[in-house]
Amino acid sequence: QKEVEQNSGPLSVPEGAIASLNCTYSDRGSQSFFWYRQYSGKSPELIMSIYSNGDKEDGRFTAQLNKASQYVSLLIRDSQPSDSATYLCAVNSPEYGNKLVFGAGTILRVKS
Amino acid sequence: GAVVSQHPSRVICKSGTSVKIECRSLDFQATTMFWYRQFPKKSLMLMATSNEGSKATYEQGVEKDKFLINHASLTLSTLTVTSAHPEDSSFYICSAADGGTDTQYFGPGTRLTVL
Numbered sequence: 001q002k003e004v005e006q007n008s009g010p011l012s013v014p015e016g017a018i019a020s021l022n023c024t025y026s027d028r029g030s031q032s033f034f035w036y037r038q039y040s041g042k043s044p045e046l047i048m049s050i051y052s053n054g055d056k057e058d059g060r061f062t063a064q065l066n067k068a069s070q071y072v073s074l075l076i077r078d079s080q081p082s083d084s085a086t087y088l089c090a091v092n093s094p095e096y097g098n099k100l101v102f103g104a105g106t107i108l109r110v111k112s
Numbered sequence: 113g114a115v116v117s118q119h120p121s122r123v124i125c126k127s128g129t130s131v132k133i134e135c136r137s138l139d140f141q142a143t144t145m146f147w148y149r150q151f152p153k154k155s156l157m158l159m160a161t162s163n164e165g166s167k168a169t170y171e172q173g174v175e176k177d178k179f180l181i182n183h184a185s186l187t188l189s190t191l192t193v194t195s196a197h198p199e200d201s202s203f204y205i206c207s208a209a210d211g212g213t214d215t216q217y218f219g220p221g222t223r224l225t226v227l
Binding site: 032034036042043044045046049088090092099100102103104105 | 155161213215218219221
């Protein structure tokens with residue numbers, strides 16, 4: 001089982017819709033969770049971090065964490081074509097020396 | 113927000129030469145910096161973890177003598193690719209962790225092409 005799993009996509013949504021990106025992780029000891037956005041040919045950009053169970057909202061983005069089920073998700077409301085990118089889930093894993101373990105990423109395409 | 117710079121953004125070199133890449137945290141002190149490489153359409157691969165004033169910790173399979181890392185100050189880490197070969201061509205990205213948290217902020221990356 002991979003440490004951090006994401007559906008590779010592509011996930012296609014129409015402009016204005018809600019995009020839902022999911023991520024599962026294997027290390028139950030993980031305490032810190034991050035979502036990064038990476039445009040083609042560019043480096044990752046931090047969108048949000050989340051540490052506690054529940055929802056965390058920042059503008060059009062909402063991160064959701066459920067430690068019991070070992071999943072973290074990212075919702076993007078009112079999706080825009082400029083949101084089209086690869087979204088990386090990253091989990092701080094004590095099992096792996098407290099390094100960030102990245103998922104392979106989900107490609108999101110927002111169609112106008 | 114936390115800003116990390118990387119220089120150069122792009123470099124083309126001949127096989128056998130060495131290339132140095134700099135990573136700087138501009139508005140915070142980074143006790144820990146990380147070096148990643150990424151091949152096209154692939155995920156990030158951690159190469160090494162660099163702590164200020166101590167030796168870097170390399171991931172399994174990464175040659176420490178080929179990828180020299182120096183973290184001389186709280187705002188600067190360098191990666192030197194020695195005796196570069198075409199298979200070293202890749203996108204190299206650094207990140208810096210804000211000392212008080214485990215959040216990593218990424219530099220813009222360096223695209224290395226070895227001819």
